[in-house]
Amino acid sequence: MSDVLLQAENVGIRFGGLQALEALNLTVRDKELCCIIGPNGAGKSTFLNLLTGTLRPTSGSVRFLGHDIAGLPLHRIARLGIARKFQIPSVFPSLSVEDNLKVARWGASSPVRPVGELLDLVALGNRAATLAGELAHGQKQWLEIGMALAIEPRLLLLDEPTAGMTPQETLATAEMLLRLKGEFSIVAVEHDIRFVRALNCETLVLHQGRRLRSGPFHDIETDEMVRDVYLGRR
Amino acid sequence: MIARDRNWLVIFAVCVTLAIVYPFFADGYQLTVIRDALIFGLFAASLDFFWGRTGILCFGHAAFFGIGGYIMALTTLNDAIPLGSVLGILGAIAGAAFVAAIIGYFLFFGGIRGSYFTIVTLAMGVICQQAAVSWSSVTGGDSGLIGIPPIAFDLGGLHVDLSQDLPSYIFVAAIVAVVVLALWSISRGRWGMVLTAIQDNEVRVAALGHNAPLRLLATFVLSAAIAGLAGALYVCMAGLVAPDLSGLLLSTEVIVWVAVGGRGTLLGPVLGAIAIQRAQQTISSFNPSLWPLLLGCVFVIIVFVLPDGILSIYARLKSLFNGRRPAQ
Numbered sequence: 192m193s194d195v196l197l198q199a200e201n202v203g204i205r206f207g208g209l210q211a212l213e214a215l216n217l218t219v220r221d222k223e224l225c226c227i228i229g230p231n232g233a234g235k236s237t238f239l240n241l242l243t244g245t246l247r248p249t250s251g252s253v254r255f256l257g258h259d260i261a262g263l264p265l266h267r268i269a270r271l272g273i274a275r276k277f278q279i280p281s282v283f284p285s286l287s288v289e290d291n292l293k294v295a296r297w298g299a300s301s302p303v304r305p306v307g308e309l310l311d312l313v314a315l316g317n318r319a320a321t322l323a324g325e326l327a328h329g330q331k332q333w334l335e336i337g338m339a340l341a342i343e344p345r346l347l348l349l350d351e352p353t354a355g356m357t358p359q360e361t362l363a364t365a366e367m368l369l370r371l372k373g374e375f376s377i378v379a380v381e382h383d384i385r386f387v388r389a390l391n392c393e394t395l396v397l398h399q400g401r402r403l404r405s406g407p408f409h410d411i412e413t414d415e416m417v418r419d420v421y422l423g424r425r
Numbered sequence: 426m427i428a429r430d431r432n433w434l435v436i437f438a439v440c441v442t443l444a445i446v447y448p449f450f451a452d453g454y455q456l457t458v459i460r461d462a463l464i465f466g467l468f469a470a471s472l473d474f475f476w477g478r479t480g481i482l483c484f485g486h487a488a489f490f491g492i493g494g495y496i497m498a499l500t501t502l503n504d505a506i507p508l509g510s511v512l513g514i515l516g517a518i519a520g521a522a523f524v525a526a527i528i529g530y531f532l533f534f535g536g537i538r539g540s541y542f543t544i545v546t547l548a549m550g551v552i553c554q555q556a557a558v559s560w561s562s563v564t565g566g567d568s569g570l571i572g573i574p575p576i577a578f579d580l581g582g583l584h585v586d587l588s589q590d591l592p593s594y595i596f597v598a599a600i601v602a603v604v605v606l607a608l609w610s611i612s613r614g615r616w617g618m619v620l621t622a623i624q625d626n627e628v629r630v631a632a633l634g635h636n637a638p639l640r641l642l643a644t645f646v647l648s649a650a651i652a653g654l655a656g657a658l659y660v661c662m663a664g665l666v667a668p669d670l671s672g673l674l675l676s677t678e679v680i681v682w683v684a685v686g687g688r689g690t691l692l693g694p695v696l697g698a699i700a701i702q703r704a705q706q707t708i709s710s711f712n713p714s715l716w717p718l719l720l721g722c723v724f725v726i727i728v729f730v731l732p733d734g735i736l737s738i739y740a741r742l743k744s745l746f747n748g749r750r751p752a753q
Contacts, residue, residue: 265631275632283625286618294622297615298634342634 194221201251212400224372227380229397235380244268272345280331284324295341313337329360349379365389444598453590460594462702464659466695467601469682471651474608477689480624482543485550491671493517493653494660498570510576521653529645533638557668569667687734
């Protein structure tokens with residue numbers, strides 16, 4: 192199992208009297224693509240915060256390359272090889288697109304891709320000099336993915352990468368990630384089922400803070416219980 | 426080179442030229458007035474380097490000015506210390522930097538930002554002023570220390586004596602020019618760009634692998650070190666040091682100089698300090714009680730009419746001119 196990058200075992204977290212997540216397991220292997228889905232309030236973003244070490248689990252453990260990352264400063268987690276795209280587009284509006292990517296690159300221990308290549312990867316080659324604050328919502332999401340790629344991570348964690356995107360942009364984002372598959376491990380938290388269908392990868396379904404189902408997406412998609420949860424029948 | 430940088434260099438070159446030709450037209454008194462205003466300008470630039478680049482306001486920056494001043498005074502007044510002026514300047518820089526490093530470490534790594542940072546630094550300024558008053562056996566208490574000699578030293582064949590007006594003016598003007606140019610180079614490079622990014626979104630910067638608190642701390646320490654240098658220069662030129670030099674009034678005044686000159690421009694605060702110092706002396710000679718009222722009015726007007734400070738007048742006129750030209 193030497194190719195295991197991230198391992199979450201029996202992870203749970205409690206906020207006061209609320210058990211937000213309970214007994215979750217997730218193993219991410221090198222260059223693997225997987226999705227975490229679930230309706231609003233299922234605990235997806237909280238689980239992602241546990242996976243990135245932002246939150247410390249009250250039970251279980253999260254290990255990246257064998258290290259316990261809970262509570263480590265963000266910059267050290269990034270330097271270990273974990274890049275994150277936040278749910279709300281999180282770019283530097285005062286800087287140009289190109290400068291956003293430069294700042295991201297400077298944070299890497301050993302940056303590899305030149306800025307030009309990053310711009311092409313996220314389809315922003317013609318917006319390099321534009322202030323990031325002036326980009327359309329979807330382009331900001333792409334820029335943030337580009338910034339995450341700039342630090343040459345081993346693991347890319349994406350929190351709702353297509354939130355607020357048009358259907359065309361959503362599919363373009365899925366194609367972008369499929370092109371990157373094989374270079375990094377990618378975990379995407381999403382509730383847009385079209386996007387997850389386009390990725391067609393291993394999928395973990397959360398519901399009320401617990402694992403509902405996990406497995407290949409085509410099995411998940413046809414699962415009656417998952418359909419009920421998404422349609423709000425449970 | 427982008428237009429903004431080109432504009433800055435043009436204004437800087439004009440200022441340096443004016444500083445070079447000024448002694449040909451000014452008498453000794455006028456030189457000392459501008460020299461002292463330049464020292465306050467250096468102090469304003471030090472605050473602007475931190476406030477302008479990080480967006481975090483230090484409301485007790487005079488504490489570092491005062492620390493630098495007292496260390497310089499105590500070093501040069503002690504005859505047993507050889508090369509008192511040189512060691513005094515180095516000690517002033519190191520002392521202010523050390524205090525900033527201690528305070529800044531707990532603030533930045535403790536996650537203190539925004540108005541909380543401002544309030545804590547305000548308290549720091551009050552504590553420093555009170556310490557200067559209370560520790561009278563060392564600081565001279567309320568009356569401070571007098572008889573501080575001008576900077577003079579012999580080092581490796583270099584003889585420096587700043588007891589005369591012209592050499593002291595040239596020395597101060599050269600230091601201000603070099604420091605402002607150096608701070609500008611830092612600000613427009615990689616370091617400055619990451620600071621701008623921190624100002625936009627510190628969490629994002631950290632998630633990209635940058636140690637944001639450490640960068641903020643280093644910027645704060647450098648800013649304090651320059652304020653300490655300014656304090657050291659000032660007490661040698663004025664010949665005295667007093668608790669007011671680390672007080673709340675000076676901390677407030679330096680904020681006004683930066684705001685009037687243009688936050689984030691480095692050169693603007695220097696010009697703002699000179700302009701306000703000159704105006705204060707001129708107006709106070711007619712009516713001393715009128716100045717605080719006028720200063721308040723000027724500050725309010727500048728904030729409303731020129732929120733980016735007086736230095737933005739050049740850029741505004743330039744864009745106005747460029748904008749109209751095609752229509753002609």
